[in-house]
Amino acid sequence: MQVGQIGGIRIVFNPFFVILLILLGITGYLPQGLILFTIVFLHELAHTLVASAYGVQFSTIELFPFGGVASSEGFHDPDPFAEAVIALAGPLTNGVLCILALAVAPYEVVPGQWLDYFLRANCVIGLFNLVPAFPLDGGRVLRAYLALKLGYRRATERAAFIGRVLAVILGAAGAAGVYYGLASVSLPVLAFFIYLSAGREQRMAGYVFVRYLARKKQELDEAGIMPAEQLVAYGDVPVKDIVRHFVPKRYHVVLMINAAGDVEGIATEMEVVTSFFEQGIDTPLEAIVAARYDFD
Numbered sequence: 001m002q003v004g005q006i007g008g009i010r011i012v013f014n015p016f017f018v019i020l021l022i023l024l025g026i027t028g029y030l031p032q033g034l035i036l037f038t039i040v041f042l043h044e045l046a047h048t049l050v051a052s053a054y055g056v057q058f059s060t061i062e063l064f065p066f067g068g069v070a071s072s073e074g075f076h077d078p079d080p081f082a083e084a085v086i087a088l089a090g091p092l093t094n095g096v097l098c099i100l101a102l103a104v105a106p107y108e109v110v111p112g113q114w115l116d117y118f119l120r121a122n123c124v125i126g127l128f129n130l131v132p133a134f135p136l137d138g139g140r141v142l143r144a145y146l147a148l149k150l151g152y153r154r155a156t157e158r159a160a161f162i163g164r165v166l167a168v169i170l171g172a173a174g175a176a177g178v179y180y181g182l183a184s185v186s187l188p189v190l191a192f193f194i195y196l197s198a199g200r201e202q203r204m205a206g207y208v209f210v211r212y213l214a215r216k217k218q219e220l221d222e223a224g225i226m227p228a229e230q231l232v233a234y235g236d237v238p239v240k241d242i243v244r245h246f247v248p249k250r251y252h253v254v255l256m257i258n259a260a261g262d263v264e265g266i267a268t269e270m271e272v273v274t275s276f277f278e279q280g281i282d283t284p285l286e287a288i289v290a291a292r293y294d295f296d
Helices: 015-026 030-053 080-107 112-128 137-150 152-179 186-214 216-223 239-243 269-278 285-293
Strands: 002-006 009-013 060-064 067-071 228-234 251-257 263-268
Touching (some): 009 015, 015 030, 015 060, 015 186, 030 060, 030 067, 030 080, 030 112, 137 152, 152 186, 186 216, 186 269, 239 269, 239 285, 251 285, 263 269, 263 285
Parallel strands (some): 009 060, 228 251
Antiparallel strands (some): 002 009, 060 067, 251 263
């Protein structure tokens, strides 16, 4: 549900967010709902502003009860450092808003009950988003860290798995809380949202990674020089398994070894990526090495 547009960015309410606002209105808590909307919007706007500084332009901000998702119609490289900084911008904004709320509290310019709710909501949203699980901001920071060690694809799978585990735990705890009258249905609903979103991120990872591989040569051309990373593999290993170990901001050289551990040839990152797209994802490393040295 689109509710407006700011600076070319569409503002969209997720159905869960709309339901929450309706329930708050029915129960007489609409002011709290508007405060929550403002906090979530500022949280997500911070992501988009910092992203623009890294050349990443978002087209849509979709608001959920505990945060939002900024999406782009185009493509941007999964730069780990940039992703971490962009992700942390949201919780940092919540922290700044908390400080501002505490600063104005002594002057009583805002009714105490509203200021108290504003402060508590900021703390909950900011801290909850730091949990290292997809699709939360902490999960994106975790992926950025793991990407430098495991590669973008495997890092995404790891963060998404943690997100789904968190969702199951929250769902079980929420269901028990509802049964014993200790919690509202919002916790199971939140768990459902996290589970679905983590799955969506994992499904999109393959698409983004393939696009990233397609731009690998351009990455080197733009940088001029890059640190090298060596990989070792047997000749029958397909390229689809090799590229999973490629990490951002590195140029890879793959050493092909035999059963005795002797090096029988090498393949550069560009040769592996070219084979991935032109010969197919199941092309074995030995075929790339054979073409390089022109022997069968």
